[in-house]
Each structure stands twice: as structure tokens, then as C-alpha cells.
Amino acid sequence: MNSVLELRGVAKEFPGHRAVDSVSLTLERGGFYALLGPSGCGKTTTLRMIGGFEQPTSGEVVLNGAVVNGLKPWQRDVCTVFQNYALFPHLTALRNVEFGLRERGVRDSEARAMKALELVQLAGKRANLPAQLSGGEKQRVALARSLVLEPQLLLLDEPLAALDPGLRKQMRAELKAMQRQTGITFLFVTHDQEEALSMSDFLAVMNKGRIEQFGTAEDVYLRPATAFVAGFLGAINWFGGAGVRPESTRVSREQPDGVPGRRGSVESLLFLGNCIHLNAKLDDGARAVAELSREENDFREGEPVWIHWRACDEMRFK
Amino acid sequence: MSARSWYLLPARVWMAIFFAAPLGIVCAYSFLTRGDYGGVEQPWTIENYTRLADPLYLTILWRSLWIAGLATALCALLGFPLALFIARSGRYRNLLLQLVLLPFWTSFLVRTYAWLFILRDTGLINTILLRLHLIAAPLQFLYNDGAVLLGLVYNFLPFFVLPMYATLERLDVALLEAAADLGARPFATLRRVVIPISAPGIAAGSVLVFIPCLGAYLTPDLLGGGKSVMLGNLVQNQFTNARDWPFGSAASLLLMLASALLLAALMRSRVAQELM
Numbered sequence: 001m002n003s004v005l006e007l008r009g010v011a012k013e014f015p016g017h018r019a020v021d022s023v024s025l026t027l028e029r030g031g032f033y034a035l036l037g038p039s040g041c042g043k044t045t046t047l048r049m050i051g052g053f054e055q056p057t058s059g060e061v062v063l064n065g066a067v068v069n070g071l072k073p074w075q076r077d078v079c080t081v082f083q084n085y086a087l088f089p090h091l092t093a094l095r096n097v098e099f100g101l102r103e104r105g106v107r108d109s110e111a112r113a114m115k116a117l118e119l120v121q122l123a124g125k126r127a128n129l130p131a132q133l134s135g136g137e138k139q140r141v142a143l144a145r146s147l148v149l150e151p152q153l154l155l156l157d158e159p160l161a162a163l164d165p166g167l168r169k170q171m172r173a174e175l176k177a178m179q180r181q182t183g184i185t186f187l188f189v190t191h192d193q194e195e196a197l198s199m200s201d202f203l204a205v206m207n208k209g210r211i212e213q214f215g216t217a218e219d220v221y222l223r224p225a226t227a228f229v230a231g232f233l234g235a236i237n238w239f240g241g242a243g244v245r246p247e248s249t250r251v252s253r254e255q256p257d258g259v260p261g262r263r264g265s266v267e268s269l270l271f272l273g274n275c276i277h278l279n280a281k282l283d284d285g286a287r288a289v290a291e292l293s294r295e296e297n298d299f300r301e302g303e304p305v306w307i308h309w310r311a312c313d314e315m316r317f318k
Numbered sequence: 319m320s321a322r323s324w325y326l327l328p329a330r331v332w333m334a335i336f337f338a339a340p341l342g343i344v345c346a347y348s349f350l351t352r353g354d355y356g357g358v359e360q361p362w363t364i365e366n367y368t369r370l371a372d373p374l375y376l377t378i379l380w381r382s383l384w385i386a387g388l389a390t391a392l393c394a395l396l397g398f399p400l401a402l403f404i405a406r407s408g409r410y411r412n413l414l415l416q417l418v419l420l421p422f423w424t425s426f427l428v429r430t431y432a433w434l435f436i437l438r439d440t441g442l443i444n445t446i447l448l449r450l451h452l453i454a455a456p457l458q459f460l461y462n463d464g465a466v467l468l469g470l471v472y473n474f475l476p477f478f479v480l481p482m483y484a485t486l487e488r489l490d491v492a493l494l495e496a497a498a499d500l501g502a503r504p505f506a507t508l509r510r511v512v513i514p515i516s517a518p519g520i521a522a523g524s525v526l527v528f529i530p531c532l533g534a535y536l537t538p539d540l541l542g543g544g545k546s547v548m549l550g551n552l553v554q555n556q557f558t559n560a561r562d563w564p565f566g567s568a569a570s571l572l573l574m575l576a577s578a579l580l581l582a583a584l585m586r587s588r589v590a591q592e593l594m
Binding site for chain 1: 497501510514
């Protein structure tokens with residue numbers, strides 16, 4: 001029995017709408033998992049059902065082989081890092097981290113809390129109140145507060161959403177390192193596909209209360225199961241029924257041999273620093289984007305071009 | 319004069335005429351000698367203050383502090399859970415708040431008289447108990463400290479509930495969830511999170527109840543039947559029956575001083591932000 005969490009056909013209905021519509025998912029011990037989807041897809045509700053803040057309307061939540069439906073949050077060996085951290089404003093960083101340990105009656109709670117603060121490199125801020133901490137520091141205190149309890153499973157609700165973009169990238173690496181270091185299973189919810197792809201071992205892509213695909217980052221990006229997954233994980237060009245990623249879309253002046261292609265003209269060129277996005281208007285009225293390196297780009301706006309791709313880069317959906 | 323000063327002018331004039339001047343007069347009276355038929359006469363004296371040190375009056379001061387403190391504690395005990403309940407009642411919040419305020423639709427005096435009719439020997443409770451043959455003779459509910467306490471708690475409870483509600487309503491639900499998530503049962507969450515965070519509201523509500531209770535005279539007069547004398551009754555009595563205006567002035571200044579000291583102590587704490 002190596003799975004930490006198993007969701008068996010879990011559904012949640014609120015008055016007037018079905019937030020989660022039969023979600024099944026199994027998380028193996030020690031992995032880093034992401035639940036990715038647009039806002040309102042039911043990912044946060046799913047997380048809240050695992051944490052015990054919502055009760056499923058039907059289905060089973062299984063933690064370590066035991067059904068935990070009906071158990072309260074304080075009865076579950078799961079911790080949550082909340083979106084806005086939910087640090088106790090009247091307690092110092094150290095006391096925040098110590099909160100759960102004290103509740104469990106751990107004897108050397110202060111020493112252990114201190115260790116957890118050291119783990120997140122905030123030992124020096126132990127006496128600060130949350131109001132005296134920066135966003136990134138609050139995030140780390142919240143993380144330490146949960147990790148110190150060594151839960152079977154750590155849930156993170158949009159953990160990076162409240163941070164500045166620069167800090168967000170740094171915290172991605174830190175979160176991942178923290179997960180590897182502690183060996184605790186992480187399940188984090190995000191609507192940012194880049195975050196999900198870069199951090200997680202496995203991700204579940206949710207849409208309208210269902211999981212559309214579960215797999216590794218490569219799986220879902222390169223072999224999306226549905227048109228929704230393909231479109232949500234990255235930009236996509238539609239050529240009839242075939243979807244092609246911009247980085248697999250090529251541009252030339254001559255008609256290419258032996259590969260599918262369409263005729264069009266360069267509508268605009270966007271310089272993005274590390275690459276260039278060439279927006280083309282096809283003769284049939286459709287639009288396509290090709291991601292080119294700086295060396296590849298010698299095109300001008302308005303110039304007629306051929307847009308082509310390899311058949312093996314086509315993604316097709318039923 | 320700057321624009322700012324002009325805005326403050328009406329308040330300044332008001333305060334000067336209706337607060338500073340009367341206070342000055344009371345202060346001056348407290349150092350004068352009583353007139354034969356009320357009023358004040360020369361010479362100046364501090365005898366009114368030395369009289370206050372009399373054990374009789376110190377007992378009254380002590381009783382007032384004790385009863386006001388007890389009433390405040392009872393208001394907190396009843397008001398905190400009520401405010402918490404209202405703050406968590408979703409769309410019924412406003413209705414419930416209106417119900418808390420409902421007693422204010424009638425006058426304080428009428429409401430206190432109503433208790434007289436409920437509690438007296440031939441009142442509602444005694445009549446029912448007698449009719450049911452549960453008691454042989456009417457029970458004495460009125461004219462004791464219990465009745466005064468009941469009247470004070472009944473009248474001042476909304477003053478505790480409102481600031482308490484304002485504080486609890488702002489309490490982030492995520493904090494309660496975080497506490498539960500970290501292993502705290504509801505009672506532990508209440509003790510370790512809700513009460514510490516809402517302490518300023520508790521203090522603000524307590525001040526709003528304690529100070530008027532300390533100076534109350536109508537409730538002890540009607541429900542305590544004059545037997546249960548508080549500072550407010552002492553002051554009232556000196557200005558009416560005893561016709562000793564200077565001593566009444568000194569007693570009322572003592573009352574003010576007691577309130578002001580308490581308030582000053584609390585203003586140093588976080589309560590200030592809550593009241594303003």
C-alpha cells in the first residue's frame with residue numbers, strides 16, 4: 001500500500017452547481033503533484049475535500065488506505081498551506097510554527113519549530129509578527145508551520161499566486177527542493193501551467209469538475225488527451241483538425257516538400273528576447289503563431305510565407 | 319485660521335459650552351460649602367473630598383466598581399458567543415443585529431419599568447409560579463443586587479455585542495481553518511486564535527459597558543429600591559434630597575476620575591484603535 005491518497009469518484013455539489021463531478025486520482029508516496037486548471041474548474045474544492053474543509057457529496061477520500069470522509073480537519077494527517085498563508089497575526093513566526101506541535105502536546109515543540117524555521121531560512125525572523133514579514137517570508141513560515149508536523153500529505157492552494165513574479169520563480173525551485181528534502185508528498189493547486197509543468201512530477205489537468213488528463217509534464221504537454229488540455233497547457237495553432245504547438249510550426253518563403261503546409265502572410269513580429277513570435281494570417285482566414293529563434297527570423301511584416309509543420313508534431317483529438 | 323480649524327470650530331464651541339463649562343462649574347462647586355436650601359456658598363473648602371474618604375462612601379465606591387465589573391463580565395460572557403454566532407450567520411446577520419438593537423426602540427426608563435412589572439411580588443413570574451402552586455408565597459426578586467445586575471446586563475448588553483460583532487466579523491475564516499488544519503479542535507481554536515485576535519473588541523465592549531454601569535443610577539434606584547446604592551445614586555441623592563450640591567459635585571468628580579483612569583489605562587493598549 002504505497003499510495004498516500006486515493007480519490008474514488010469524489011463529487012461535490014453546492015446549491016445550484018456541481019463544483020466537482022466525479023474525480024478519481026491516486027497519489028504515490030513522496031511525489032510532487034499538481035492539480036492544474038482554470039479558475040472555477042473545481043480544483044480548490046477538490047483540495048478542500050482532501051483537507052476536510054468540505055465534505056464530498058459522493059465518492060470516497062482515502063488517506064493511507066483509510067476512508068476519511070466525515071473526519072474533521074484536525075483528525076486528518078494532512079496539512080494545508082493556504083493561498084494567503086493564514087498566519088495567525090497575533091503570534092510571532094516561531095509561535096506560528098509551534099502552533100500545531102503544541103496542539104499535539106509535543107514536548108520539545110519550541111526546538112522543533114526553530115528547526116523548521118531554519119529549514120526555510122527564517123531563523124533570524126523568529127520573533128517577527130506576520131505583519132513584519134514580506135510576502136515570501138510569510139509563505140515560508142506557512143510552509144514551515146505545516147512541514148513541522150510531518151504530515152503524510154501537504155496540500156498547497158495556489159502557493160505562489162500572491163508573490164511577485166521574480167520571487168515566484170525562485171520559490172518554485174525552493175518548493176521543489178523542500179519536497180525532495182522532506183520526502184513529504186506535495187499536492188499543489190494552480191492555474192499557472194508553467195508552474196505546474198516546471199514543478200510537478202505528475203499533474204492532473206482539471207476542467208469543469210473533471211480530470212481531463214493525469215500524467216507527467218511531458219505527457220500532458222506533448223501528448224494531450226483532449227483539445228482542452230492541449231489549449232490550456234500552451235498556445236496551439238489549429239490547422240483543420242490538427243493542433244500544432246508554435247515551437248513546432250515553421251515558416252519558409254518556398255513551398256516545402258513532403259510536409260503539410262498552408263499559405264499566408266506575416267501579420268506581425270513580436271520580439272520576446274529569447275525568441276520571436278511570428279503571427280501569420282493564413283489565406284483561409286485562420287491565424288497561426290510560429291516561435292522562431294532570432295537567427296531563423298529574416299521575415300518582414302506583410303511578406304507572403306508558407307507555414308508548415310511535421311506530421312509527427314500534429315496533435316489530433318476526437 | 320486654517321481650513322482644518324474652521325471644520326473643528328462647531329465641535330469646539332459645542333464642547334466648550336456643554337462640556338468644559340459645566341465641568342468647570344461642578345469642579346468649582348466641589349470646593350464650596352453647601353447652601354441651606356441647595357446651591358452653594360462661600361467659603362472655599364476641601365472638606366467635600368475628605369468626607370469621601372469616609373468608609374461609608376468608600377463602600378459605595380467599592381460596591382459600584384464590583385457591580386459594574388460583574389455586569390461587564392456577564393455581558394462579556396453572554397455577548398461574546400452571541401456576537402460570534404451573529405458574525406457566522408451569513409445572510410441573517412443584519413436581521414439578528416437589528417434584533418439586538420430592538421430594545422433601543424423604546425426608552426431606557428420604560429424598559430426598566432417593564433422589569434419591575436415582571437419581577438415584583440404581583441408580577442408576571444410570581445403570578446405564574448403561584449398559580450401553578452409551585453410556591454406558597456411570592457419570591458423576592460426585586461430590590462437586591464441581583465435585580466440591579468439583571469437590569470444593567472439587560473440594558474447594556476448591546477453595547478458589548480456591537481463592537482464585539484464588528485471585530486469578529488472581520489476575523490478571517492481562513493485562520494479558523496488553518497487552526498483546525500494544524501490540529502486544533504473548535505474549543506482550542508476559540509481559546510488560541512479567536513479570543514486573542516478579538517481581544518481589542520472584548521476590551522472595547524467592556525469599556526462601553528463598564529463606564530455607564532459604574533455611573534448608573536436609574537437601574538439601582540428602580541430595581542434595587544434604593545437599598546442597593548451605587549455612586550450614581552449617591553450623586554443624585556446629594557443634588558435632590560440631601561441638597562448638598564458641593565458634596566454631590568465632589569462625588570461625581572470621583573466617579574469621573576474612576577472612569578477616566580480606567581479609560582486611560584485601556585487607551586494605552588490596542589483598544590484605542592478599536593474604539594476610534
